[in-house]
Amino acid sequence: MKNISLKTTLFFLFIALSFFACRNEEKKGKDLTGTDTLTYKTEHIQVLSSYIPKPQDGITDITKATISYPVFQNKALNDYLLKQVFSFFSQEEPPTSYQDVANSFVKGYDEFATENKDYTHSWYLDINIKPISQFKDYIALAYTHSDYTGGAHGSHNIIYINFDPVQNKPLTLDNLIENGSSIKLTALGEQIFRKDEKLSATEPLTEKYFFENGKFILPLNFYIGKNGLVFLYNAYEIKPYVDGTTELVIPFDQLKGILKPQYLTAKN
Known part of the structure; x- marks a missing residue:
């Protein structure tokens, strides 16, 4: 009986965890009236540097780029969000995807650190995009962009993105x-x-x-x-x-x- 009880418990635990994982993967935005609107799933990307700088004050930190962003069924909205992220980076060698953004950031650090062997700092890039308000023909997203590439302190910006998902156009x-x-x-x-x-x-x-x-x-x-x-x-x-x-x-x-x-x- 003990073995059966344990198997049963594990089975229901697996079902619960699977359900929770699905809820984390796919979400529905809530408009200001509480009505379900655009469905999206959240994607996560993280790229770590292979270069480990000299410890500073006994602490070693690794350069990393982390990006979290929603993916809607609306391609025009997805493309517009990606374009907003690209605007933060060099237009001489523009990125082509979120993965490219993360890879390019870490590559830039690796090249700099390799040329400057005594450099003791790590860099970071943290991008998070999430819906914060939506109803009928309107959706607003908060694009939070934080990074550090040397200097006294990093930068931190929050950009609100307003979009009409019916006519597929940004809103001013x-x-x-x-x-x-x-x-x-x-x-x-x-x-x-x-x-x-x-x-x-x-x-x-x-x-x-x-x-x-x-x-x-x-x-x-x-x-x-x-x-x-x-x-x-x-x-x-x-x-x-x-x-x-x-x-x-x-x-x-x-x-x-x-x-x-x-x-x-x-x-x-």
Whole structure:
């Protein structure tokens, strides 16, 4: 009886693990109303360097490139995501695939380290792309890109990708807002920015921020979230690196007459 019980237990454990693995492999995005939309699976790539640098402070780290990205049944969307990743790399020898991106990064380190035998640092590349919001004819993805190739510190950027999977085209901010409403949107954004940063309505923006000529502008980085229109300034964009990213959210109830109706109703 013990042997039968053990086999039965192992069988059901195998079924459970297989089910869990499938759930990790293939996912369905959730829109803002909780309805299933685009189905995708997540692919993972990791390439390790064969070159081991001299230990630093007793610690040895290996250079690696790690990439995690969704694969949709929509080829146009897949191609557009890949194009966004390629834009981060040299256009003289453009990569042709995610695998090529990882291989090229590690190869670049290996060549550099081989020529500089006393170099003690390792490099890293970490790319993660994942859906963060979607409904009917809209999907937004967060593309997080972190890397280190020497220097005082690495770089870290979050890029929001907006796409219409029905018409298969990228979406700009002008596509989402009513004609002639950009000035009103910017003014609204500045009000919220000043409130978040605890600034008065007249306090100049030249002291603490990098706005050109002290004039407030919204970043090109945005997406429609569950609470409204989300904007993100990456490090160095308006503040020093040490201050990191700055998020600005304009609530839906303040976007009436600005955000087009089909996107404004996403709040429901």
